[in-house]
Amino acid sequence: xxxxxxxxxxxxxxxxxxxxxxxxxxxxxxxxxxxxxxxxxxxxxxxxxxxxxxxxxxxxxxxxxxxxxxxxxxxxxxxxxxxxxxxxxxxxxxxxxxxxxxxx
Amino acid sequence: xxxxxxxxxxxxxxxxxxxxxxxxxxxxxxxxxxxxxxxxxxxxxxxxxxxxxxxxxxxxxxxxxxxxxxxxxxxxxxxxxxxxxxxxxxxxxxxxxxxxxxxx
DNA sequence: CTGTATCCTGATTGATACTG
DNA sequence: CAGTATCAATCAGGATACAG
Numbered sequence: 001x002x003x004x005x006x007x008x009x010x011x012x013x014x015x016x017x018x019x020x021x022x023x024x025x026x027x028x029x030x031x032x033x034x035x036x037x038x039x040x041x042x043x044x045x046x047x048x049x050x051x052x053x054x055x056x057x058x059x060x061x062x063x064x065x066x067x068x069x070x071x072x073x074x075x076x077x078x079x080x081x082x083x084x085x086x087x088x089x090x091x092x093x094x095x096x097x098x099x100x101x102x103x104x
Numbered sequence: 105x106x107x108x109x110x111x112x113x114x115x116x117x118x119x120x121x122x123x124x125x126x127x128x129x130x131x132x133x134x135x136x137x138x139x140x141x142x143x144x145x146x147x148x149x150x151x152x153x154x155x156x157x158x159x160x161x162x163x164x165x166x167x168x169x170x171x172x173x174x175x176x177x178x179x180x181x182x183x184x185x186x187x188x189x190x191x192x193x194x195x196x197x198x199x200x201x202x203x204x205x206x207x208x
Numbered sequence: 209c210t211g212t213a214t215c216c217t218g219a220t221t222g223a224t225a226c227t228g
Numbered sequence: 229c230a231g232t233a234t235c236a237a238t239c240a241g242g243a244t245a246c247a248g
Contacts, residue, residue, distance in 0.1 A: 002195030003124060003188060005202055009195075013115065020107060029230055040222060045231060053203050066229045067228090076201055079194065084107060086190045090183065091106030091113075097180055098109055099157050117240095133210055144242060149211060170209040171248085 009054050010080065014039055014047050016087070019073065019080050022057065026072035056080070113158050114184065118143055118151050120191070123177065123184050126161065130176035160184070 010016060014036065021027060021035045033044055048071060051057045056077035062068045073080075114120060118140065125131060125139045137148055152175060155161045160181035166172045177184075 001124075002192040002197075002199060003120065004195065005199045006191040006195030007120060009198070009202055010191075011117070016107065016111060020105075033230095041231070042223095042233095043221070050205070053205070055201055055203075061230095064229095069230060076198060079198070083187075083190050083194055086187050087110040087114075088106045090187055091108065091110030093106075094113075094180060094183070095106060095109045097159055098113055099159075145211075146213095146243095147241065165210095168209095173210060 006083070009056065010083065012047075014043065015051060015056075016084065018044075018047060018051065019056065019077060020084055022071060022073045022077070023081060023084065026060075026070045029069050029071070032071065051077070110187070113160065114187065116151075118147065119155060119160075120188065122148075122151060122155065123160070123181060124188055126175060126177045126181070127185060127188070130164075130174045133173050133175070136175065155181070 010019075017036050017039075018032065021032055027035065029044070029048075032048075033039065033041060036044065039047075048057060048059070052059050055074050057071045058074050060070045060072070062070070114123075121140050121143075122136065125136055131139065133148070133152075136152075137143065137145060140148065143151075152161060152163070156163050159178055161175045162178050164174045164176070166174070
């Protein structure tokens with residue numbers, strides 16, 4: 001069952017959102033930090049490292065002053081677009097059914 | 105963006121697997137405990153309760169001796185099949201690219 | 209059988225300060 | 229700018245015992 005593989009690579013709280021943020025082009029670390037709502041620097045760099053390991057994103061360092069680092073989706077990463085698409089569509093059409101948990 | 109709604113309902117470690125387990129028919133609590141690999145009783149009942157709140161599953165109690173409780177997907181829950189399908193297909197075709205994290 | 213309550217431990221996270 | 233190191237705090241999860 002490939003579901004498990006997909007969950008291994010995309011699972012967790014953040015990767016889907018990081019991919020979404022990179023869907024329309026490369027971004028720098030600081031831009032991702034701003035665009036991925038609520039993520040902290042530590043977690044962002046860890047997630048990006050994992051995604052780089054799994055070849056979802058490509059990291060490019062420009063030796064300017066100061067250095068700039070950009071992240072972009074690989075072809076593999078871009079292929080996850082199909083998943084984002086289905087998630088988005090499903091979430092959209094079923095939005096009205098969601099119940100927000102009342103804190104006690 | 106509906107992605108967030110979908111993540112709210114389906115996110116976390118277990119819901120996708122629970123839905124997968126229920127895809128071909130209703131199951132009892134103890135069957136789910138066996139079929140959803142690695143989940144504990146506490147977590148399973150919590151997840152099922154959340155999914156019932158969000159109308160992904162329907163819970164039915166049969167007053168036998170002892171009681172039996174069955175869970176089945178609602179139409180809404182069944183509609184998540186499209187997501188499982190895409191995840192499965194994507195995971196399948198990209199399985200060879202995955203890198204398993206070496207523990208230190 | 210189907211859960212809930214309690215306790216406990218290890219993993220995850222946020223904040224802050226710091227490095228190159 | 230782009231991270232890493234450290235520490236404290238939180239949280240999620242397992243095991244067990246117990247209730248309906």
